[in-house]
Amino acid sequence: MTQESGHQSATIRSMLQLRPVLKEYMYCHIGNGENAAFWFNNWTSIGPLLEFEGQGGPRAMRVRKGAKVIDATRQESWFLPPTRSDQIQMIQAEITTIQPPNASHGPNQFLWRKSDGTFGPVFSSKVTWEYLRVPSPTVYWHKVVWFKEYIPRNSFMAWLALLRKMPTRDRLRRWGMDVPSVCELCSTSSETHHHLFFECEYSSTLWQAFASQIWTNPPNDLHSAASWILQLSRQSNANAIRLIKLIFQASIYLLWKERNARIFTAVSTPPRIIHHAPDRLLRDRLISIKATPPPAQSPL
Known part of the structure; x- marks a missing residue:
């Protein structure tokens, strides 16, 4: 032919x-x-x-x-x-x-x-x-994932994580795969979406280190963190909202990347080293974003 x-x-x-x-x-x-x-x-x-x-x-x-x-x-x-x-x-x-x-x-x-x-x-x-398309109900956390300044790869991973669709070890075992159940990052608990983001000691350290600099007491739970961001978004300026959303997504992306690196390459990164990755990632993104000026105050 x-x-x-x-x-x-x-x-x-x-x-x-x-x-x-x-x-x-x-x-x-x-x-x-x-x-x-x-x-x-x-x-x-x-x-x-x-x-x-x-x-x-x-x-x-x-x-x-x-x-x-x-x-x-x-x-x-x-x-x-x-x-x-x-x-x-x-x-x-x-x-x-x-x-x-x-x-x-x-x-x-x-x-x-x-x-x-x-x-x-x-x-x-x-x-x-x-x-x-077959429309689905709007999820409450959609504004945490999709916003003007998002980083595509990070928002995609955050979307999968919030939907609990990432191939974590608990899901792989439910599919019948013979894989260990223990978390690759902390080696103490079973790997689930909620453990990995951000109940695990390793992931909690990364998330808290950055999120607590924007607002105090960030929750160590994936969906609770999304609700926390939305609640505080109503009383904060646009720049802080933008930054915490980027931190949330970058933390998910980098933790998943580190988890996969340990499984497939047997290479691990200590928390103090991996902390430089979101810093660089956020700096590169924020440089390209025009800051929103604070609202003008009325004269006395």
């Missing part, structure tokens, strides 16, 4: 995979009918005709499977042979409500579904995504 034919085959496979999506979100408004597939495109109110009628449709209607819409016309009128099938009669009744293709109508228009459910010429990835 040549490279060109292989590329064409891949394109066809991609189109077949997209077809279930396209039939819901793309509609073909018939103009000249020349490049619209009679059986496959969504150009009637009942959707793609092949899905409605099945594989026997082309034979029953005497319209070949690869036909274009224009092929079902004669002298600028629909040419649909009579049939005894109720299903085919329903298709024909639907087709006759559509103006027959004509060269004077211009090319066909492929329209995308809009937010109000109708179709228009402009594709919106946002609208299509809103139709495709």
Whole structure:
């Protein structure tokens, strides 16, 4: 098989995979009918005709499977042979409500579904995504993870940790994997999300060293820390809020990185050394952020 034919085959496979999506979100408004597939495109109110009628449709209607819409016309009128099938009669009744293709109508228009459910010429990835996705309830801690100045890799790890979706050893053991249960950082307790962030003595040292410089008494619990940040955010300036969120995420990222380094490379870093990593990480990020000036005080 040549490279060109292989590329064409891949394109066809991609189109077949997209077809279930396209039939819901793309509609073909018939103009000249020349490049619209009679059986496959969504150009009637009942959707793609092949899905409605099945594989026997082309034979029953005497319209070949690869036909274009224009092929079902004669002298600028629909040419649909009579049939005894109720299903085919329903298709024909639907087709006759559509103006027959004509060269004077211009090319066909492929329209995308809009937010109000109708179709228009402009594709919106946002609208299509809103139709495709299954919305979930908003979590209370989302503002701790997603904010304007976040560091992508750090926020991603924080998001996974708060969802309890990281492959900690307790999860791996529940999946049936034969791995040790003990925490790699402290070697005293079982490794879970809440132990690793920040109940473990090693992780607590890192988290407390930085978070306590912004606000006193940071909790040594992952979700409690997120709630603590949100609560104090209502009474602090924007710069402090931004900094504590970055510290929270950087701590999660660096602890997970250190944990993996110990498991996969047998190399460990003492707490006093690893403390330099968030310092450098935060400095690099804060340099690129324009500080928010404090609110002006009214004169006495």
